[in-house]
Amino acid sequence: MQHAEITGWGKCLPPAVLSNDDLTTFMDTTDEWITSRTGIKERRICHCNFSDMAIVAAKRALAAADLDPAELDLILLGSLTNDSYCPNTASIVQDAIGATNAASIDINSACTGFLYGLHIGTNLIRTGAHKKVLVLGGEFISHYMNWSLRDVAVLFGDACGAVVIESSDQEVGLLAAKIGCDADAKYAIQITNLGSAYSRLSEEFLYIGWNFDGREVFKRAVKCMSLACADVLDQLGLSVDDISLVVPHQANKRILDALARRVGIAEEKVFVNVHKYGNTSAGTIPVALTEALEEDRIKPGDHVLFATFGAGLTWGAGIVRWGDRVNPLKQSDAELPPNDKTALEILEPHIKRYTARG
Numbered sequence: 074m075q076h077a078e079i080t081g082w083g084k085c086l087p088p089a090v091l092s093n094d095d096l097t098t099f100m101d102t103t104d105e106w107i108t109s110r111t112g113i114k115e116r117r118i119c120h121c122n123f124s125d126m127a128i129v130a131a132k133r134a135l136a137a138a139d140l141d142p143a144e145l146d147l148i149l150l151g152s153l154t155n156d157s158y159c160p161n162t163a164s165i166v167q168d169a170i171g172a173t174n175a176a177s178i179d180i181n182s183a184c185t186g187f188l189y190g191l192h193i194g195t196n197l198i199r200t201g202a203h204k205k206v207l208v209l210g211g212e213f214i215s216h217y218m219n220w221s222l223r224d225v226a227v228l229f230g231d232a233c234g235a236v237v238i239e240s241s242d243q244e245v246g247l248l249a250a251k252i253g254c255d256a257d258a259k260y261a262i263q264i265t266n267l268g269s270a271y272s273r274l275s276e277e278f279l280y281i282g283w284n285f286d287g288r289e290v291f292k293r294a295v296k297c298m299s300l301a302c303a304d305v306l307d308q309l310g311l312s313v314d315d316i317s318l319v320v321p322h323q324a325n326k327r328i329l330d331a332l333a334r335r336v337g338i339a340e341e342k343v344f345v346n347v348h349k350y351g352n353t354s355a356g357t358i359p360v361a362l363t364e365a366l367e368e369d370r371i372k373p374g375d376h377v378l379f380a381t382f383g384a385g386l387t388w389g390a391g392i393v394r395w396g397d398r399v400n401p402l403k404q405s406d407a408e409l410p411p412n413d414k415t416a417l418e419i420l421e422p423h424i425k426r427y428t429a430r431g
């Protein structure tokens with residue numbers, strides 16, 4: 074059987090930083106509340122399109138794999154904040170990077186979009202249907218934010234990450250995965266007033282709202298991720314001692330601590346960057362994976378455990394056995410369009426729009 078080795082990885086973080094103190098300039102919150110509840114200190118705000126971030130992440134991942142984009146036969150892009158409903162963002166990426174032979178699919182499963190995509194891409198390679206797949210995950214969630222909602226707006230940030238997976242005879246790549254969905258709690262995270270469920274005649278149409286039951290999400294996240302982790306360990310007959318690093322969805326440091334306790338894994342083995350970027354939804358795992366490689370936290374042959382949850386409530390876990398190479402083959406010079414604005418300057422019209430109505 075063929076396996077799907079991760080041969081390239083890349084991330085794109087927009088440069089504008091929105092700190093907790095910046096949030097206090099227009100919202101009734103404090104750095105102390107945000108830090109103690111979530112571990113988040115700052116997040117990035119995108120000044121361009123979501124696809125610009127995805128294209129940069131894709132080019133960096135392709136350079137790391139030293140792969141000609143024309144060799145890709147599939148692009149899977151996890152996001153809920155696409156440039157447009159039509160065309161899909163995977164097509165925009167396909168065109169921009171010159172992946173002329175790749176089918177292009179968007180996956181809307183919120184924060185789990187990257188792991189869902191990695192699972193699908195890996196299994197398409199296993200069957201022989203595809204050979205070289207680009208899997209992206211990312212979000213331009215600041216665009217979809219209602220800046221009057223302090224319980225939601227402080228949590229998120231913008232970013233995109235990508236990996237290249239290629240058919241391999243070696244037993245490496247995503248060797249086990251368990252994905253699922255607690256749809257009975259689907260309205261615990263809901264973006265409203267956008268989509269065909271909402272009347273176009275309503276004055277509220279396109280005035281984005283969020284229904285968000287943070288406590289319910291917190292409880293479900295810890296339960297579902299820990300059960301999924303136990304499942305994938307069991308599938309491979311491994312124990313937590315065999316795991317070198319956990320690269321989890323970065324939603325909240327307290328969720329990561331609770332997950333580590335439930336799974337029985339040392340906190341030092343859990344990769345954390347939520348303090349720098351907040352919750353970038355589908356972007357968290359590919360960005361964290363790229364940073365873990367940059368920081369030499371992954372060695373050849375390591376078992377890396379992914380765990381994730383998101384709106385839906387979708388959830389999942391996977392174990393990757395890393396291949397021989399932990400360094401990129403090449404570097405890409407791809408960059409985002411220039412930006413000379415601060416995060417608050419970028420957001421100013423949006424903050425005004427939402428805070429004017431309260």
Ligand code: ACO
Pocket residue numbers: 101102103106107110111183184223224225227262286287288290291324325352354382383384
């Ligand atoms: N600043 C100050 N106070 C706030 C803020 C804020 N930004 N937001 C809420 N509060 C207040 C509330 O009004 C409430 O006040 P009250 O008690 O007077 O009514 C109080 O703080 C709520 O505090 P807690 O209930 O103690 O908050 P909790 O510890 O549950 O933390 C949090 C809330 C951070 C949202 C937590 O529940 C959480 O992280 N949940 C998981 C959410 C998540 O990660 N979702 C990711 C999935 S999203 C996706 O997939 C797209």
